[in-house]
Every structure is written in structure tokens, then in C-alpha cells.
Amino acid sequence: xxxxxxxxxxxxxxxxxxxxxxxxxxxxxxxxxxxxxxxxxxxxxxxxxxxxxxxxxxxxxxxxxxxxxxxxxxxxxxxxxxxxxxxxxxxxxxxxxxxxxxxxxxxxxxxxxxxxxxxxxxxxxxxxxxxxxxxxxxxxxxxxxxxxxxxxxxxxxxxxxxxxxxxxxxxxxxxxxxxxxxxxxxxxxxxxxxxxxxxxxxxxxxxxxxxxxxxxxxxxxxxxxxxxxxxxxxxxxxxxxxxxxxxxxxxxxxxxxxxxxxxxxxxxxxxxxxxxxxxxxxxxxxxxxxxxxxxxxx
Numbered sequence: 001x002x003x004x005x006x007x008x009x010x011x012x013x014x015x016x017x018x019x020x021x022x023x024x025x026x027x028x029x030x031x032x033x034x035x036x037x038x039x040x041x042x043x044x045x046x047x048x049x050x051x052x053x054x055x056x057x058x059x060x061x062x063x064x065x066x067x068x069x070x071x072x073x074x075x076x077x078x079x080x081x082x083x084x085x086x087x088x089x090x091x092x093x094x095x096x097x098x099x100x101x102x103x104x105x106x107x108x109x110x111x112x113x114x115x116x117x118x119x120x121x122x123x124x125x126x127x128x129x130x131x132x133x134x135x136x137x138x139x140x141x142x143x144x145x146x147x148x149x150x151x152x153x154x155x156x157x158x159x160x161x162x163x164x165x166x167x168x169x170x171x172x173x174x175x176x177x178x179x180x181x182x183x184x185x186x187x188x189x190x191x192x193x194x195x196x197x198x199x200x201x202x203x204x205x206x207x208x209x210x211x212x213x214x215x216x217x218x219x220x221x222x223x224x225x226x227x228x229x230x231x232x233x234x235x236x237x238x239x240x241x242x243x244x245x246x247x248x249x250x251x252x253x254x255x256x257x258x259x260x261x262x263x264x265x266x267x268x269x270x271x272x273x274x275x276x277x278x279x280x281x282x283x284x285x286x287x288x289x290x291x292x293x294x295x296x297x298x
Contacts, residue, residue, distance in 0.1 A: 008050030012039035012081075020068045020077065023060065025125070027217045029068030029266045030296060032077035040083045041153070041183060048181075049157025051076065057155060057179040058295060061130035062102065065220045070266045071297030078181055080129060089113045093190055094148065099129035099183040103136075106187065107201055116192025118146055119200040123208050125220060129182035134293075135169045139204055144169040150185035152176065159183070172224055172291055213251045217260035222273055223288040231288055232256035235276055238283040245272040258292075270294055 007014065018035035021027050038044035048057065056075030060066075080100030087097045087109040095115065097106050107122035120141040124131050132150050135143050149163045154177070168175030176182070208214060223231040235241070235255040243250045247264030250272065251257040258269055277288045 006052070007034065008047050010036065010038070010047055011043045013037040018077070020060070020063075020073065023079070024063030024066050024068055024219075025217060026063075026067060026219050026260050026264075026266065026269060028070075028260055028264055028269060030070050030072030032073045034076045035079060036076050037079050037081050038083070041159075044078065044080075044153055044181065044183070045157040045159065047157075048153060048155060053155065057181070059099075059129055059133075059181045061100075061127035062125060064125040065130065065134065065292050067219060067266050067270055067292055067294045069270070069294065069296035069298050073296040080127070080181070080183070084129075084183060085127075089115075090186065094186055094188050097128045097185050097187060099127065099132075099151075099181065099185070101128045102126070103128075103131065110187075110189055111194050111197040111201065114192060114194055114197075115189040116197050116200075117189030118187055119197060119204060121146075121187075122201045123204045128185050132167075132182045132185050133174055133176050134172050135167075135174055136172070139207070142169075142171075146187045146189060148186040148188050151183050152180045153183055155179040211254055213253045213257050213259060216251070216257075217264075218251065218257050219269075219292045221256050221291050222258050223256055223277070224291045226286050226288065229286065230256075234280045234284050234286055234288065238276070238279040240276045240279055243272065243276065245275060248272040250276060267298065 015035045018032045020032050021029050058077050060077050060079045084098040084100035087101050087105050090096050103121040103124040107118050110118040120139045123138040124136045131143050147164050149161055151161050153159050225231050232255045240250045241255050242252045246268035247262050248268040249259045249261050251259050280288050
């Protein structure tokens, strides 16, 4: 990829032509033109403020719900590290969570703080920044059910606090603009007993382990559930269970998951997804919508 010129100085880490495959669950895809891991909030703000406005910016969390195409991602990919991974109790029912904190850390801190209602975040394989942007959800609950507000650094480097009402949440979607980075969020639960909270987290973990191919190179749920239906049932009825294309496969265990069986390219994974969509449309008339984000150049 062509190197960008005149990038602003940083105090964190800025890596050119950085391989993204090791950072995403599918373990496939190309490089980031630049990968920026800011040292702290001020480092991120200063960098974005000094970056030419035409340079694209994309935030990367744990890379669970993502296909990075083989041609790589132009511009700057921002990855939040430890400085953005703190989770703190604000009051009896509220946590302040950094954008780089995992769902596991958020739910565990909630348990230790006697805050119930956030257990489902244990099962979302991502960071706060990612699931706030995507209105992540599982087991009947979504981020919109527990979010108070979030802090985002916008493309100009300014920070803004956006209440839930301004995020335009729908199913696996928000109105957050491209290029902004979610750096913190406040979640509210309700008082609970740590033992009961842990029991619910254990129940959710066991259910996921039993039904999902968690030990495979996968990207999580591939397609959004259509109104009144389940994506996996439609995929199954279309005869796609175990379907392969190159190194990519529809999971035998859960048909709404695609798997990299070894050395699959991102092009193979995406093409398999499109073939599944085609077969489902032909069989049931339903046009499945991607839930997994697909980014970069083919």
C-alpha cells in the first residue's frame, strides 16, 4: 500500500503496512496502511486533529465481527489498548467503561460491584467501542437496553458525549458517523447478588459453548435475524449446513457462523456468505443482510 505522507506525531505506536489478520477472529485479510495504537486519549485527539481530513479512519476492537478484505484497509486503523480498557463503578448501578474494555471485563466488574443486568455482555466477543457502535446484543438484550451515554472522539479530534437518544439505535446499527472512535461508555444495571450474577453468566457461557463454534476461526453471527425469523434456520433450510468454498465453510454446529478451516482468504469467506444469501433468497424469498462488517479493498 502507498505510504501516507505528513502524518502527525504520536506518543503511542504507529505501524505502516500492519498485518490485520492476526488481530481479527477470521485470521484472514490484508494490511492496514497505518495501524495507530494511541498512548492515551490526548494522543488520539491530537493525532486525529492533525490528520488530513481526507484520510479515512477506522476503529478496530477485538476483530470478532469483521472481514478484512485481502487488499487491506486504506488510511488509518485505530486500535485502543490498555489505556482505554478500564472499567470503574460510578454508583450502585452504573459502570464507566473504556472503549477498549472487553464484554467479559465489563460483566465481571458488574458482578464484583453487585450490578445485575449486564450479564449478557459476557457473551459479546468484542470491546465496548465495537458493541456500542453496533448495538451489540445476545440472549434477548441489546446495548440500547443498558447504555446511558458514550464518549466519542470525532474526526476533528474533538470529544463529544452522546446520550442514548442521539445514537439512532436499531437492530445491530447506530447512527455514529464513520471515522469517529468510541472511547468510553456508561452502562446502567440494577442491584443484584454477585453469586446470582455469576450463575447467569455461567448459564450464558454454557449456552454459547454448546451452540456456537467458539474454538474455530470464525466471525460470530454472519447475518442479521430477519423480522420474525432466525437466520440460521433459513440457512439450514436452504441446504447450506457444512457448505464450503475454498478454505471457508458454513459451520456444521451453527449455520449462522462461517469458519476459516485453515488458510481461507477473506475473498473466499465473503463469497461463501454471498452464496448462502443467494441460496436462501432462492429457497425462501428472504434476503439476508450481513451482520458481519466487511471492510477494505478486495
